[in-house]
Amino acid sequence: MKKAERVDYILQRLQQLYPETPVPLDHTDAFTLLVAVLLSAQCTDERVNQVTPALFALADNPVDMAALDVEQIRAIIRPCGLSPQKSKAIKRLSEILLEEHGGEVPANMEALERLPGVGHKTASVVMSQAFGVPAFPVDTHIHRLAQRWGLTSGKNVVQTERDLKRLFPEAYWNRLHLQIIFYGREFCTARGCDGRVCEICRTCYPERKHPKRTLKA
Structure with a gap:
């Protein structure tokens, strides 16, 4: 699967799984x-x-x-x-x-x-x-998944943020960063998936034989 195909698949699958993206931190303003x-x-x-x-x-x-x-x-x-x-x-x-x-x-x-x-x-x-201003907050959580999914080879969150902003349309950024967090917590955790276990990892890299090591964030 080429990178453009991975991007399209990830967008579609995350939208199917998480059509609503409530902010997980309780707040009023x-x-x-x-x-x-x-x-x-x-x-x-x-x-x-x-x-x-x-x-x-x-x-x-x-x-x-x-x-x-x-x-x-x-x-x-x-x-x-x-x-x-x-x-x-x-x-x-x-x-x-x-x-x-x-x-x-x-x-x-x-x-x-x-x-x-x-x-x-x-x-x-x-x-x-x-x-509501387009932004793509990237923490170590998103950094790890972006590497597993072949979206970045960045060694830090700054480079990963830059790569994700380049790959995904700006209109998707605000909800996409939450969708990735939700998916990571549910299916692609630090210990529960090593790049070969969850649905997105297996779909993006069906032939991957070895665990995907995350470059330092």
């Missing part, structure tokens, strides 16, 4: 999504969704969040891991939103990436899911 995505670093979405109700009950906007003490935030988000860094980032980004953006989350990639604790992937998720 751009600010709560931003905080939830920040908390999801090295943490499962399920755990984040268990933690955020208590946090957002105290502060679901920059004004109230900036008024909280860092230790108050940290006590709530501790189960998510990296709580010292994340609590400081959440408080400070809330202050910056008030100081520089009128209390609103900016719909601008560069402005988002300047916020504490907000990297390119987090900014991409907010741009795509909160503002």
